[in-house]
Amino acid sequence: MKKNYKIFLIACISVFMFACADEPITEGEEISGGDEVAGFTPQPIATGDFPMARNGDTLLGNSDYLAISYGAWRTTTRESGANVPTVAQQKEDMKILAAMGIKVIRTYNTQGFLGLDGISNTENLLIAIDELMAEDSNFEMYVMLGIWIDALNSFTDEEVVHDQESAGNALEMAAGIKLAQDYPEIVKVMAVGNEAMVHWAPYHVAPKIILDHVKTLQALKAAGTLNKNIWITTSDNHASWGSLGSGSDYDNDDLKELIATVDYISLHTYPFHDSFYDEGFWLVPEDEAELTVQQQVDAAMVRATNFALAQAADVQKYMLDLGVEKQIHIGETGWASVANVNYGDAGSKAADEYKQKAFYDAMRTWTNEFGASLFFFQAFDEPWKGDANNAGDSEKHFGLIDIDGNVKYVAWDLVDTLNNAGLTRGDVSAFTQSFDGDIDSLMETVSAPKAAPVNNEPQEGEFVILGTTLYSGASAFGWEDTAWAGINTDTSVLTVATDPAAAKDWGWGSAIGTEGQTEDLSNYTQMTFEIRGVTSAESVFATFQFSVGYQDTMGGEFGTNNFVRFNTAGYELTEDWVKYTIDIADFNNTSAAGLKVVNSPFAIFDLQGSTITKSSIEVKNISWLE
Structure with a gap:
């Protein structure tokens, strides 16, 4: 409220x-x-x-x-x-x-x-x-x-x-x-x-x-x-x-x-x-x-x-x-x-x-x-x-x-x-x-102040992906330039920009992770984050389907993507910030073995050929919880 x-x-x-x-x-x-x-x-x-x-x-x-x-x-x-x-x-x-x-x-x-x-x-x-x-x-x-x-x-x-x-x-x-x-x-x-x-x-x-x-x-x-x-x-x-x-x-x-x-x-x-x-x-x-x-x-x-x-x-x-x-x-x-x-x-x-x-x-x-x-x-x-x-x-x-x-x-x-x-x-x-x-x-010339960084200290049993900063050694990146991803250091907000012209035949994607490094997250049971969409036409949100989740190194060269679908199954993208806390067991493809080798503990992507729109997705306060 x-x-x-x-x-x-x-x-x-x-x-x-x-x-x-x-x-x-x-x-x-x-x-x-x-x-x-x-x-x-x-x-x-x-x-x-x-x-x-x-x-x-x-x-x-x-x-x-x-x-x-x-x-x-x-x-x-x-x-x-x-x-x-x-x-x-x-x-x-x-x-x-x-x-x-x-x-x-x-x-x-x-x-x-x-x-x-x-x-x-x-x-x-x-x-x-x-x-x-x-x-x-x-x-x-x-x-x-x-x-x-x-x-x-x-x-x-x-x-x-x-x-x-x-x-x-x-x-x-x-x-x-x-x-x-x-x-x-x-x-x-x-x-x-x-x-x-x-x-x-x-x-x-x-x-x-x-x-x-x-x-x-x-x-x-x-x-x-x-x-x-x-x-x-x-x-x-x-x-x-x-x-x-x-x-x-x-x-x-x-x-x-x-x-x-x-x-x-x-x-x-x-x-x-x-x-x-x-x-x-x-x-x-x-x-x-x-x-x-x-x-x-x-x-x-x-x-x-x-x-x-x-x-x-x-x-x-x-x-x-x-x-x-x-x-x-x-x-x-x-x-x-x-x-x-x-x-x-x-x-x-x-x-x-x-x-x-x-x-x-x-x-x-x-x-x-x-x-x-x-x-x-x-x-x-x-x-x-x-x-x-x-x-x-x-x-x-x-x-x-x-x-x-x-x-x-x-x-x-x-x-x-x-x-x-x-x-x-x-x-x-x-x-x-x-x-x-x-x-x-x-x-149109009036700018709001920047959003203040969220200074929540990590709680016991919490692995912070993005709080005031990214976890040690991590970066935000697009997959093969199919999307743009970056962190605003003033606001501690991840922005993922999508564009149909940049997508490939397999889709598009972005993630937060550390190159050549995996995390053992097998003790964690939930992922939490806040998310909203930024676009000039809010009506596109209803048809813009995509996945949010994480990636592990199981499943071959490109690993395994574990996800829930947005704008379907109860997860909605709107112009307002909405906080989601999702059980890890609810992500498609999640496995006990995969949780031990997580290379991207947060990802936004679409590999299912859904309608893509030119807009931005913003995410903040991303954590895994025990």
Whole structure:
């Protein structure tokens, strides 16, 4: 019987918000357990001076003010000059995001890329928002202003000095302060550094450097040089915020002081990336093996969401253990829709639009309930990111809308809203649903995680043919190339592929065995295994007869085949895994003498001239039992 799951990620039932609605872009079923699952203490309520919207509403943690990470670049390179996003281009983007219900965006630098007029891409963004607010009193868009921080010699051929900072940091700070002063109704948060402390970042700096800059901004705010309601933070990986706990490489006095100095913790969590390094994460557990692909994916996405929440909960615990109680907001998390390295079919199989939407829905649901802002990464695909020579690099595909105006599954229902408003983006004159809005076409691109190897230890009185691995010295092979046989080492599954074109006049066959070696299996009384068929047309199973059994060296040059027939006499091949335990005495031709000289303790073949089909047979957990 298939296991019943309460899956909160429902593929085909998604409600999207329209312009001016007070709901998330997408709504999923409530995450079962909510805060209790991840072990959270309730989010504290902001007091004193804190970022507010134009009407006085609390900005951060308010589900009426959805947030997203924003990058404006539409080109394959990011550099100063003609490619720098203009005010007009960014006005297009802000209108699109506003129509999607987004009211808070996050940026990453202040002055590094200048257009032909000498104005930075970030200042162009603030000009664009300022003009839109002047043109329409109902228009709102607020900014979490990123200030890029890196170590001395970062992005050069020189050795990086992580406890010293680059000269460019002072320029970033100065530009950030000026922009916050010039646009106090727009810039509501200043984030000093983006993943600037996490050790895997080649440009990372010591926490003391971030702490000193945060203190500088807090002093300016206290002096009235900056808006008193602006919040100051740094936005970094969960490890940098202490999720690894006391005694870790990140646990130090400067970090503890930093946590006490920022106005809130801006946390990054990426199960999409982190789970790749967890060997067991993207494997289907044995108790989910009988679920459909969609159910297996849904279950994996529940795990992915809880992965993210657990990291956030660990950060909160570290903070509370310091005697500090502040809000935590998700400064960045996201999910790529395309990948051909690491996260694609050759790796974790994590990247696709279905999983992106599932993760988005789940995280929006939780953050809205918890009272946290979620700066989902990101609004639009940016072609300059990642490997310039690889169009399938996942870094290029984190957006909700791609560069050609295809709106991904997460926001399909917003396409009419965007088009009815007459919104455009560069050469994109109309937005379209990815996959032409066809869910079946989309689902064809969705891969389930690999099946987990079965780690059952051999029991007393058991001879394991194929468990997590084949028995010592054994291999899987086809007989005279009449069939293909092989073991998937990731899943520990034997696959036998049959093809009428490969069969000979005597039939076809495959087996597991050891060349020149026999086994004495005379003490065993049963064979057990799980089997299923894999084909594009299930109807062929009913007419596809074949034999399953073993081979001994009795009976001349080709030995003796001992077998039961499938799709007759009660043994059936179906698309679902079925476990059979068969008495050895029930196999045709079995003899006491033959059991002492078994050369292939498992075989699949057909020597009876039955109708053969082009399909595959999968088998796992093969043993002989006493």
